[in-house]
Amino acid sequence: MNLKEIKEIISLMNENELAEIEIEREGGKIKIKKTMDASSAAVGPPAVAQPYRVETQAAPPAAPAEKASPATSENTKSITSPMVGTFYRSPSPESPPFVDMGQIIEVGQVVCIVEAMKLMNEIKSEFKGKIVQIPVDNAEPVEFGQPLFIIEPV
């Protein structure tokens, strides 16, 4: 893992408001944690300038790539919620979900419903790719900009 990759991960963490990420890949394991520096000059409320603490350790060789815990890395895209509401995986409680983990989806394919004020809004994918993560549970409330599906574009 080089400095460029580390910088990109930190910037992605910022964008997605993550506090901690641990990634294990062939050749190494890295853990990045956002901390509050007590000696920071900021007088105001917490979390104005947050230094990052980067810990690396040499991993046992040939360790399989672990599924990254709620994070995107450089070759994934997020389908984010365009509105506030409740996330539903299926068109109705009895139906199967629109899409599943590992499924390859097309641009424009309906992936879920976000219900707002009793209106069911179908959310369509802007990307073509494989669903590698679904960070939200069925019937969970979601806010504007919240990641709903992590896609590996093809």
Place this chain on the structure above:
Amino acid sequence: MFSKVLIANRGEIALRIIRACRELNIQTVAVYSKVDQNSLHVRFADEAVCIGPAQSNESYLNIPAIISAAEITDVEAIHPGYGFLAENPHFAEICESCNITFIGPSAESIRLMGDKVRARETMRKIGVPVTPGGKGVIKDVKEALEIAKKIKYPVIIKAAAGGGGKGMRVCHNDVTLTSSFSMAQKEAEASFGNPHLYIEKYITDPRHIEFQILADKYGNAVHLGERDCSIQRRHQKLIEEAPSPIMDHKLRKRMGDIAVKAVKATNYHGVGTIEFLLDSSGEFYFMEMNTRIQVEHPVTEMVTGIDLIKQQILVAAGEKLRLKQDSIKMNGAAIECRINAEDPAKNFMPSPGKIEELNFPGGFGVRVDTHIYPGYMISPFYDSMVAKLIVFAKTRKDAIRIMQRALDEFYVAPIKTTIPLHAEILEHPVFAEGKATTHFLDKFFKSALEAKT
């Protein structure tokens, strides 16, 4: 009492409301646009929901997003603050239909007072003095000229759907009235979606005196005295104070009683402000009513000792008013300076950006209502007010001295603010003598500019 409230606003007022809720043991939900994610109101609330991108009409004015946020967080009430949706009757109605209490008056009251022509007529019928003028919407230039002849020039044309100092034209004779009329209609249509105009006698050199009222849902109402907001630039208030330097007990009782009468006669509940113009002969006239909590509410709080936001929430929750008119007293004097991130030297050009250095004033008699902190990024998407500096003392003279001291301590860098301007105004003899009318600031600037050239 509500167990959870959503605050449909941002900045200092959102924080103000969260503070009142905390003291009342009410859980709070903040809503925010993407660029406000590091805001204080987001941090201080118990829960926060991102409702949209930076643009106000996609976030803080986005009714479906806000109602949706209210539903997923299961709140019982929404506090709209000031500005944004605070005086939107449609929003108040939607809250009602979703079984969420709108912390404010009824949609009907908001609608009535939002139509400046209807408001004027309603007040006139109740017996509240209104400025001489036409009875309703003016049909055409001919009618405007007839009214002007009767009430005598100068007159002012106003938009029926306007308010807050927008869409007004002063005319001194038939020629300007004729030429202004159709232009004013077009402007009103463009700004407010409604070309209707009304006409009033233009009061020369008035003072802006407003009365704070509070009413419950059971027909009880009180007034909490007046605020003098005569220091305005282009109809935008800069400095407010309570009490008014020229008010006496007799006039206060007369105006206050009329304000309460108007509130009771219109079945109003919640907080509200009735704005009057006071002319040099001591005559006062109804100008408009604001059906929301106002920016300058702190000066009333300081002199009466009453927490207006808490009262607002209590009344909305169905509590009976416990305050009695004769137990409400105005003690001492309070002044508020609205600190804006603007550069007075560059015609008040907005000065957004990151606050690198910040020192708030403090000490006895100083209150700062603000959402800024060191490292905070002032974004260009919203209004430029960054803090309200309020002082309170036993006398007006002492309050002025404290304000001068506090303005001197208030350090913000590198963004530009109106702090130096406030310091200059406070030094001016007209202000010190309590003689400022609504024309003071424009006159003051003119002479300041002349002095520079």
